[in-house]
Amino acid sequence: MDINSLIIFLAIGALAGWLAGNIMKGKGFGIIGNIVVGIVGAVFGGYIFNYFGIAAGGLIGALITATVGALVLLFIVSLVKRG
Numbered sequence: 116m117d118i119n120s121l122i123i124f125l126a127i128g129a130l131a132g133w134l135a136g137n138i139m140k141g142k143g144f145g146i147i148g149n150i151v152v153g154i155v156g157a158v159f160g161g162y163i164f165n166y167f168g169i170a171a172g173g174l175i176g177a178l179i180t181a182t183v184g185a186l187v188l189l190f191i192v193s194l195v196k197r198g
Contacts, residue, residue, distance in 0.1 A: 124154075125150055125154075127174070127178055127181055128149070128150045128152075128153030128157060128181060129146060129149045129150045129153055130149075130153065130178060130181075131149075131152075131182040131184075131185050132144060132148065132150060132153030132154075132156065132181075132185055134185070135152060135153070135182055135186045135189055136148075136149060136152065136189070139190065152188060152189065153181050153182075153185055154181075155184070155185070155188055156181050156185025156186070156187070157177070157181035157184055157185075158184065159184035159185075159187050159188050160181050160183045160184025160185070160187070161180060161184065162184075163183065
């Protein structure tokens with residue numbers, strides 16, 4: 116992985132985490148928190164999309180996948196926090 120790929124990966128993770136934070140709670144989690152939520156969300160999103168046979172390519176597809184996964188992650192975290 117070269118430096119450009121790493122920067123793009125982190126940027127997509129940060130944007131996906133920020134989007135998910137704004138959708139679920141109405142606020143972000145700071146730059147580091149957004150990156151972590153987005154990256155973990157990207158992994159969840161990849162599993163979810165693969166399970167349902169959905170293919171999303173390109174930067175927009177990666178952003179959508181990461182955002183959906185981050186939303187699922189934040190939803191699960193909110194359920195655990197309540198219980």
